[in-house]
Amino acid sequence: MKNITLHYAPDNASLIIRIILEELQLPYTAVLVDRSKDEQNSQSYLALNPAGLIPVCIIDGEAITETAAIAMTIGERSASSLVLSPDHPQRAQFLRWLFFVANTIHSDLRQVFYANKYVGDNAAAQVEFRQCARERLAGNLTILETQYKTAATGYLFGDDPCVIDIYLALCLRWLQLYPSAERGTFTLTAYPSISKMFAVLQRRPAVIKACASEGITGHVFTNADFVNPEFGSAI
Ligand SMILES: N[C@@H](CCC(=O)N[C@@H](CS)C(=O)NCC(=O)O)C(=O)O
Structure with missing residues (x-):
């Protein structure tokens, strides 16, 4: 991988990829997608990701979307311990939990954050929908806690940490903060083992560096605070 460009917005799913790149000490260029201008739906961005979602990572000229796919690609191409190799005895379990985080936990989160995209503009329907998603998340996080x-x-x-640990840490960071009107609804109290892992993970230099470059400091996973300056948010 000679040339890596990460299209990012502060505290978005792109931060998972930025942490991975910092962990691997890979050089990359970060290009801001300004969500206040809805740039993720601009023609030029949709040409990279027709789904209009962040992140996109361009690796040697090829646009890759979907956080888990980008994480796997970078991890495998750099033969790093962030991804368990195809011949690793625990590879199947690794894939199992990576997919669980990507297509269950992350998808549940999107339902909490973007209820309007699932049930439309009816406020009461959104409240009920978000509540169902939160309950489902609690169950799924209990499975992970085990x-x-x-x-x-x-x-x-x-x-060492793998991409799943990093992915989960960002998901639960966002859940502590967003939607901002519901900040504090979710805490890590019910997940002590996950929380203990986060306390160690957030001390890694690569995590500190990646987060700081997006204005995120402090106990970024165990006591999440908003991006400072207030420039960007996960939703
Ligand atoms: N399945 C996508 C989800 C990415 C995602 O939800 N990105 C959010 C930012 S954290 C986004 O682009 N939101 C804008 C929108 O939904 O319109 C992935 O894994 O990359």
């Missing part, structure tokens, strides 16, 4: 409880090192696989 996995982390049995993880010997605190990380899901082995001594």
Whole structure:
């Protein structure tokens, strides 16, 4: 990978990829997608990602979308421990939990954050829909908490963090903050093993550097605070 460009917005799913790039010390160019101008739906951005979602990562001229796919691609191409290789005995379990975070947890989150996109403009319907999504999330996070409880090192696989640990940390960071009118509705209290992992993860230099470059400081996973300056948000 000679040339990497990350299209990002502060505290968006692109931050998962930025942390991975920093962990691997890969050089990259970050290009801001200004959500206050709805740039994710501009013609030029839709040409990269027709779904109008952030992130897009261009690797050696190829546009890649979907956070988990980008994470897998970068991790595999750099033969890093962030991704378990196809011959690793725990590869199937690794894929299982990566998909769980990507297509269950992250999807549940989108339902909490963007209820209007699922049920339309009816405010009462949105409240009910968000409540259902939050209840489903609580159940799914309990399943993950059980996995982390049995993880010997605190990380899901082995001594070092993998892309799943990072992905989950960002998901639960956002859930602590957004929608901002509901800040505080979600806490990590019910998930002590996950929370313990986050406390270690957030001290890693790559995490601190990636977050700081988007204006995010402090205990970024265990005691999330908004982007400062107030420039960008996950939703
Ligand atoms: N399935 C996508 C979801 C990405 C996603 O939800 N991105 C959010 C920002 S964190 C976004 O682009 N939101 C704008 C929108 O939904 O219009 C992925 O994994 O990359």
